[in-house]
Amino acid sequence: MKFKTVALASVAGLLGLAALTVGTLPASAQLPQEAAIRKSLGERLSSLPKIDEVNKAPVAGLFEVLIGTEVFYTDAEGAYLIRGEILDLKNKRNLTEERIAKLTAIDFDSLPLKDAVVWKTGSGKRRIAVFSDPNCGYCKRFEKELTGMKDVTVYTFLIPILGGDSPDKAKAIWCAKDSTAAYRNWMLEGTAPPRPLGDCATPIERNIELSRKHRVSGTPAIVFEDGVRVPGMLTADQLEKQLVASSKG
Incomplete structure (x- = not known):
């Protein structure tokens, strides 16, 4: 420490x-x-x-x-x-x-992972959860850092807390035919998600309540499997070090 x-x-x-x-x-x-x-x-x-x-x-x-x-x-x-x-x-x-x-600290196993956008690399055996706002610049930078990570599963809880059109973007991402592709295309390439057609139930309000419960007031907020929570963006090297430390923990 x-x-x-x-x-x-x-x-x-x-x-x-x-x-x-x-x-x-x-x-x-x-x-x-x-x-x-x-x-x-x-x-x-x-x-x-x-x-x-x-x-x-x-x-x-x-x-x-x-x-x-x-x-x-x-x-x-x-x-x-x-x-x-x-x-x-x-x-x-x-x-x-x-x-x-x-x-x-957040009990990783208590997180409602069904309410998250999910993607993985390789075996996906190492898991992290991320609280993210679609308009968060540091979240976009963190998403780019994640692209080179090996054997990681990423669960992203959309929490549009920055105002503006964040709620609309979060809803559009979740309601897209492929929410993972919609999220990553927006965060990495700036390709706006298509507007949802008709009604679409989302977990966004539940995600916001979850963030309040755990006093998450900024994005990104990263949660590791041992409960360690890191506020703010990590570089790929920093993330790898914490993944190793959390696996030992």
């Missing part, structure tokens, strides 16, 4: 605030610790996004604050908010990185 240099920074840049210290209001002693921290941070940072979870951090006196897939830390009073990583120097482990990996 990559071992990074710790960099603690104010969350001010993320939230448009002026300082790391967010006041000195005492958390109510009558509230449970988690509720007290939520209340305290909410009162001090009105622009703070919705807090999903508050848990004890691996360092005494600190608490972990989860907002989506981002991990922050705070004190017991909710008087400070820290954006950065906790490193276990003795065991040379990046505890924050490990936590994020656990939070973003």
